[in-house]
Each structure stands twice: as C-alpha cells, then as structure tokens.
Amino acid sequence: MSRWDPAAVPDLVARAREGEAGAVARLITLVEEASPLLREVMSRLQEHTGTAHVLGITGPPGVGKSTSTNALVAALRRTGQRVGVLAVDPSSPFSGGALLGDRVRMGDHALDPGVFIRSMGSRGQLGGLARSTPQAVRVLDAAGCDVVVVETVGVGQSEVEIAGLADTTVVLVAPGMGDGIQAAKAGILEIGDVYVVNKADREGAERVRRELRTVLTMAELPEGGWRPPVVSTVASRGEGVDDLLAAIDRHRAWAVSSGELERRRTTRARREVEAIAVTALRERWGDVHGRSELDALAAGVAAGELDPYAAADRLLAALG
Numbered sequence: 001m002s003r004w005d006p007a008a009v010p011d012l013v014a015r016a017r018e019g020e021a022g023a024v025a026r027l028i029t030l031v032e033e034a035s036p037l038l039r040e041v042m043s044r045l046q047e048h049t050g051t052a053h054v055l056g057i058t059g060p061p062g063v064g065k066s067t068s069t070n071a072l073v074a075a076l077r078r079t080g081q082r083v084g085v086l087a088v089d090p091s092s093p094f095s096g097g098a099l100l101g102d103r104v105r106m107g108d109h110a111l112d113p114g115v116f117i118r119s120m121g122s123r124g125q126l127g128g129l130a131r132s133t134p135q136a137v138r139v140l141d142a143a144g145c146d147v148v149v150v151e152t153v154g155v156g157q158s159e160v161e162i163a164g165l166a167d168t169t170v171v172l173v174a175p176g177m178g179d180g181i182q183a184a185k186a187g188i189l190e191i192g193d194v195y196v197v198n199k200a201d202r203e204g205a206e207r208v209r210r211e212l213r214t215v216l217t218m219a220e221l222p223e224g225g226w227r228p229p230v231v232s233t234v235a236s237r238g239e240g241v242d243d244l245l246a247a248i249d250r251h252r253a254w255a256v257s258s259g260e261l262e263r264r265r266t267t268r269a270r271r272e273v274e275a276i277a278v279t280a281l282r283e284r285w286g287d288v289h290g291r292s293e294l295d296a297l298a299a300g301v302a303a304g305e306l307d308p309y310a311a312a313d314r315l316l317a318a319l320g
C-alpha cells in the first residue's frame with residue numbers, strides 16, 4: 001500500500017474514532033504534511049466533531065505551561081474525561097515527535113490510553129498554524145477527546161492569535177518573569193479568559209496577582225460580559241488546579257449561554273478555510289510560475305509593451 005493510498009483513509013479514520021493511538025498519530029502526521037489525503041480525511045471526520053472543549057494554554061517560555069497541562073490532564077482523567085494535548089512550538093520545524101521536555105513533563109500520562117499527547121512544529125508548513133492547529137484539534141475531537149488542550153508559547157502575534165481562538169484561553173504568568181506589565185506588552189492581556197499566576201510558591205506572586213487583578217478590573221465590560229478571573233497555582237505540586245478547572249468550567253458555561261462559543265468557532269473556521277484557500281491559490285500560482293506564461297508577460301513588461309498591472313491581470317485570469 002503506497003503512502004498516499006486513498007483507499008487506506010476509511011480504515012484509518014475508523015480506527016482513530018475508536019481511539020487507536022497509532023491511527024490518531026498517523027492522521028495528525030497527515031495534517032502536518034498537508035497531505036492530499038486530508039480532503040477525504042476531513043470529510044469523513046466532519047460528522048464526529050464539535051463536542052470537544054478546546055482549551056488554549058499560553059504564556060511566556062518556562063512559565064509552567066507543560067507542568068500545568070500535566071496537572072490539568074491528571075485532574076480531568078480523575079473525572080473520566082478523555083484528553084488530547086497539542087504542544088505547538090511555532091519556532092521548530094514539524095517533527096512528529098514529542099519535544100524532550102514535554103515528554104518528560106507530561107510523562108505521567110504516556111501510557112494512559114485516555115490521553116493523546118502530540119508536539120507540533122510549524123516552521124515551513126503550508127498554511128501554517130492557522131490550518132494545522134484546527135485540523136489536529138478536529139482529529140482529536142473525532143477520536144473522542146472531551147477536552148483538547150493546545151499549549152503554545154506566547155511569544156509572537158500569530159501564536160497569541162492561535163491561543164486566542166480556543167474555546168477557553170488560559171494565560172499563565174509567573175513572578176519574576178513575564179509579570180503583569182510585560183504580559184500587557186505582549187498583548188496577552190486581551191486574549192485570556194482565565195489568568196493564572198503560576199509558581200505561587202515564589203516570592204512576588206501575590207504582587208503579580210494584585211497587579212493583574214487591577215488591570216483586569218479596569219477593563220470596560222459590556223452587559224453580560226465575562227470578567228476573567230485570576231487563579232493562583234503551584235502547578236508542580238498540583239495546587240490550585242481544581243480552582244483552575246472550576247474557572248474553566250464557569251467560562252465554558254458562560255461561552256455556551258452567551259453565544260461566544262459559537263462566535264469563536266466560526267472565527268476559527270474562517271481562519272482555517274482562508275488558510276486552506278490561500279495555500280491552494282499559492283500552489284496554483286506555482287503552476288503558473290512554472291509555465292511560460294509569466295516569462296512571456298515579464299518579457300512584455302520589460303520591453304515596454306505591457307504595463308505591469310495589465311500583466312498581473314492576465315496572470316490572475318490564468319489562475320482561473
């Protein structure tokens with residue numbers, strides 16, 4: 001059976017739906033590779049998606065995202081929920097394997113069949129995170145995950161955007177690094193639904209919490225809006241994790257009743273569709289590039305026979 005055999009898709013999707021880890025992993029690899037099989041995979045997954053709650057976890061490097069995710073997974077597992085974890089590292093090329101650090105910190109769950117953990121890079125990927133993250137979420141959702149946690153390092157704008165498109169976005173800060181003020185600069189004060197001051201065992205945690213509270217209380221809130229709470233945790237000891245889960249649950253209930261969940265999912269879908277369309281356009285563009293059409297147009301422009309706008313119009317017409 002060839003690597004791209006479309007005949008293998010129905011079986012692969014069926015096995016993933018039964019929660020077979022190998023099949024889930026294979027589907028996410030197809031997502032990373034922007035495989036031509038994705039068209040069929042996504043059409044088969046469609047009717048089985050929409051039930052997972054997508055939890056975005058972001059914050060500066062080293063703030064404790066993986067440790068918190070590990071603790072959250074443990075708490076969710078105690079209530080019998082199935083959990084998917086996507087650790088997205090925008091600075092690394094896609095690898096298919098778990099990053100060493102994540103493997104160590106989430107190692108508690110490595111053998112649990114109710115937990116899927118996957119690291120995804122994005123550098124050099126077609127369509128980037130805007131396409132691959134929602135698609136990987138879709139795979140985990142269809143595989144029966146009740147919650148999908150997307151951990152992203154909050155360094156660049158695009159990562160902040162990805163994290164901000166979760167159903168519930170949790171922003172982590174810690175004393176002595178990326179405190180309240182720095183967080184505001186990084187733009188993460190706009191995207192959090194729940195804020196966590198992690199490393200509450202460290203000096204300065206209380207001050208960071210107060211600062212954050214103050215900033216969040218000052219923000220104007222529309223009628224019936226959501227005021228993000230601030231939760232303190234010591235993720236490495238699992239302290240405060242139940243409070244965090246309770247805050248997440250409250251946000252989820254509000255998002256459902258206010259219509260915000262639907263709005264966010266629509267926005268997420270819009271980005272995904274856009275990314276797929278732009279990628280397809282680029283591929284067709286590549287075909288045009290490869291043809292002699294552009295050469296002829298370029299020669300015409302260089303010779304002064306054609307103005308560049310007219311040439312571009314003809315090129316676009318060739319894209320069909």
Ligand SMILES: Nc1nc2c(ncn2[C@@H]2O[C@H](COP(=O)(O)OP(=O)(O)OP(=O)(O)O)[C@@H](O)[C@H]2O)c(=O)[nH]1
Pocket residue numbers: 059060061062063064065066067068101105153198199200201202233234235236237
């Ligand atoms: N003192 C203390 N250390 C913590 C706490 N939570 C996490 N750590 C430690 O902080 C370090 C970084 O934790 P990670 O969970 O890897 O942080 P991260 O945000 O996932 O890091 P990146 O993925 O590299 O951005 C590890 O050494 C953890 O053991 C905490 O509540 N208190």
Ligand SMILES: [Mg+2]
Pocket residue numbers: 065066067102151
């Ligand atoms: Mg991490």
